[in-house]
Amino acid sequence: MAATPARPTSTPSPTSAPAPNAALVNAFTGRDLPAAADVDTQLRLIHDHLIPALT
Secondary structure (H helix, E strand, O other): OOOOOOOOOOOOOOOOOOOOHHHHHHHHHOOOOOOOOOHHHHHHHHHHHHHHHHO
16 A cells, blocks of 8 residues: 655745635635635644544
């Protein structure tokens, strides 16, 4: 079985180009949120902070 590649540890900078989720936030809420976290970052935050708090 092949090893899973490591995820990048850096998070997007607020001054970088808008995250792909920024368009989704705008579509659903009508609000501009250019620093919206991408899916990988959201899942990493859930894994690192929410799951340990629930166990």
